[in-house]
Amino acid sequence: MPIRRFRLLILLVVCAPWHAATLHAQMPFYTDDPAVTERRVVHFEFFNEFDALQSSQYPNLNQNTANFKLNYGFAHNLEGDIDLPYLSIYRSKQHETSAGVGDLDLGLKWGIRKLDTKSYIPALGASLYIEFPTGNVQQELGSGLHDYWLNSIAQEPFGDKTRLTANFGYLFAGNTSTGVIGVSTTRGHVYTGGLSLLHDFTKDLTLGAEAYGGLGDTKGLEKDQLQFLGGGSYQLRDGFSMTFAVLGGKYEASPHIGGQFGFAVDFPNVLKSHD
Helix, strand or coil: CCHHHHHHHHHHHHHCCCCCCCCCCCCCCCCCCCCCECCCEEEEEEEEEEEEEHHHHHHEEEEEEEEEEEEECCCCEEEEEEEEEEEEEEECCCCCCCCEEEEEEEEEEEEECCCCCCCCCCCEEEEEEEEECCCCCCCCCCCCEEEEEEEEEEEEEECCCEEEEEEEEEEEEEECCCCCEECCCCCCEEEEEEEEEEEECCCCCCEEEEEEEEEEEECCCCCEEEEEEEEEEEEEEEEEEEEEEEEECCCCCCCEEEEEEEEEEECCCHCCCCC
């Protein structure tokens, strides 16, 4: 195993089972948290991310991802999810830009254990996502594969305002790519890991940082992913928050540098009157 892949594997191990998943998360972070949407609440998220790509992606230069996500809270600590990106891939002058919908995600998340400050056991969750090949493969908007992704999630608090969240994911069919970003493999499996540290500076402002990576087990496949993100969220009112982030990474499957902004809305909470 090449040295750089060994180092990336070590990072995934550290980011994953230490307290025990991935792209479906607490905006703007890619590392998911174990909480689920409240029962009978509709949670909507939108973010727009613009990324400058690695030079090895040439003639692809930049990618813009406008992502729409809808969650609904069910009984028994379950959450349903539907997720669809609209992608724009910008290329060198000799090549045409691609634009259109990407692959559709459907998911189910289970909040296994809520946080208990009197216990040493962290909050736990798990999720399963199935991705359908709705994006155009020839335009690199979709993978052309059905993806099956199982994630484990854990969160440990440090006081009332700081928390560490760790993920470990196993994609046992398909790949993690969104457009030209992500680990691409048509056979084999992909391991993902993420680690985020968040702090509530006020009741409305949360800031944090994360490391996230992906590693395919296909022999000879060098399209690995390792990226870092710093960002946060600001709650404007109950049920409505704005999010923001800057990110960058190395290896071909990660963006070279990028920026993200978005918002999250809870219905019917946002419609309630506030004194």
